[in-house]
Amino acid sequence: MVKNIVTAISAIIIFIAGIIFERFYVTNSFNELDERLDATRSKIVSEISTEDDLLALQKFWIEKKHGLHVFLPHTEIKEIDMWIAEAVILVSQQNFDEAVQKIDVVIELCEQIPSSFRFKFENIF
């Protein structure tokens, strides 16, 4: 009886701690990425962005995604990889209009992915 209660409470504590940490880590990581994306987008819209800016953004994302692999389906991470990689190529070709579209998609993903961890009906079912 005592063993049951102790193990159940321990498991619940671990589980709750895990939920809180996951929520905090994912939201924080995407907020940071979102800030970087906004800055990069402004530069692309002003057509002053260089390939180095996008490569810096890509590098930042690569660092962040290591930890995110623990929490996110790897297909979603791959999707962001691809959109950023396309934006890098387009900026290197000075194709700013299309590069903005790619960055907009990444911004949208940065809003959508953390929301999939929220306690919502559509996320449960």
Add this chain to the structure above:
Amino acid sequence: MLIIFLRTAIILILLMIVMRLMGKRQIGEMQPYEFIITLLIAEAACVPMSDVSIPLLYGIAAILAIFILHQIFSFLEQLGQGWKSAISGKPSLVIDTNGINFKELKKNNLDVEDLIESLRSTGNFSLDEVKFAILEANGKFSVINYPDSESNGELPLLLIDCGKIVNGNIKKIGKTKQDVIALANKKGINDIKNIEVMTIDGSGKIYLQEKNKIFTTFNIDSEDSKW
């Protein structure tokens, strides 16, 4: 390959720890919820183990959640008989001194053939040897025999099951449907639909139970009983 190996190792070790904490008994002795939990754990462990696009954490979280639920169920079971019955079910007395309790049998979605089969696995081949048979919550049968019961070494065959003649078994004993009906008539039963169960063994011993009546056994002419 290395990644799948590592994922499998992590899941396997976690499952072993969880199973040990659950104090797992043998598969056949599980309570219903424990059996469900075992199936769920297997599924939860399998998917992230083989699909590398799913984070391992998803499997770990699912197993941990199942473990928490198991502990909660175990705790509730210990709170009282009501909780225990609600979670694990309660034993059913399927055979008593009156014979087979068909109400309990139906409640457990069993028929006479299932009952006979289960009794055979407990070493009881004839229904009249059994004084009490209890279908436990874990699906096992517990049997108490009559003190003077002794097997005659013959295997009984089911002739009538819930008012329906079992044609295959009648053919085995070299008789016809009419012979069985005639035998029932001889016992004052005009409609075989009133017979819940009738068996015959190789020595000619008949086990007969009518609807809402106590069972009877009798012997018929040994010539008629050869099969």
